[in-house]
Amino acid sequence: MPRVFSGIQPTGDLHLGNLLGAVRNWVQDQHVADSFYCVVDLHALTVPKEPGEVGRSSLEMAQTLLACGLDPDVCTLFVQSHVREHSELAWLIQCVTSIGELRRMTQFKDKADKQDFVSAGLFTYPALQAADILLYDTDRVPVGEDQRQHIELTRDVAERFNARYGNTFVIPEATVPRAGARVMDLQVPTDKMSKSADSDAGVVYLMEDLAATARKFKRAVTDSDGDVRFDPATKPGVSNLLSILGAVTDRSPEDLADEYTQYGPLKSDTADAVVEVLRPIQERFAELVEDPTGTGELLAIGAEKATAVASDVYRRAVDQVGLLPRV
DSSP: OOEEEEEEOOOSOOBHHHIIIIIHHHHHHTTTSEEEEEEOHHHHTTSOOOTTHHHHHHHHHHHHHHHHTOOTTTSEEEEGGGSTHHHHHHHHHHTTSOHHHHHTOHHHHHHHTTOSSOOHHHHHHHHHHHHHHHTTTOSEEEOOGGGHHHHHHHHHHHHHHHHHHOSOOOOOEEEOOOSSOOOBOSSSTTSBOOTTSSOGGGOOBTTSOHHHHHHHHHTOOOOSSOOOOOOTTTOHHHHHHHHHHHHHHTOOHHHHHTTOSSHHHHHHHHHHHHHHHHHHHHHHHHHHHTOHHHHHHHHHHHHHHHHHHHHHHHHHHHHHHTOOOOO
8 A cells, every 4th residue: 555644733723624625535545545644743843832732732633633533543643752753854854955945935934924933943844844754655645735845845855865875765746635625714715714714703613512613604604696506716605615515425516506596505504514524523532532541542552653664764864874873
């Protein structure tokens, strides 16, 4: 099976866009690929955090992923800092990455503009991200368009390392997640659903009160012409509802549009369908929260499985560079 790697930062609650755009594909991929999924807590430190915040968020993120359907008996789920080779390989990768390449990363520019304090870690984190991927002889990295630049950098530095030191790293390919994943804000349907939105009114969080979720859909912005059709360019609000309903029911939004003549029933049915998807996730999450030790044990097993692969790849890189071995 192909080797797949994906990481997610433990920063804030997951929302419906995260579920339909990424996590649900992870759940499906774990059965058809050798899948490594990582809570990238070291990346979360690139902006200031309170003591203990990242640890608490990492546990909660792992519990959320498990509740969404990741099976630790099938995939490898672990926390980045629990596998020391991530940090160690990151230094080797930094040494084959140019300042110019890091300066060109658009996400750094966007994030730096919003911070009073810009850490060196925020500048160099694409090298750590490259190390994350390369440590597992990764074949495929599922990414959205905003992460394609990072995968191209990973490929470039891996090829440079291989050219300089000899064949060491597998060159990964970026893959686009399956369709149905682009979830827009319910109040501003021209914007992607995001936890950084100015208001939570259009953002559906996985763990929020289900009655509140239903109200958000029933208040979703549509338009005034009353025509139900899938046309994202001219009818973004209606198309967003059709896309969401299609994603959670495994139907095409175009086919669904033929079944509605009014916005009210479309909003109501979309709300009901989303609530029924979120309900078992919330129930499973509540069970996991009651047993944090059990989650910790699962993550320890995942870290052990990840280390078994990562240590071999890191040792291969060190040997190729020719560092003095420890006696």
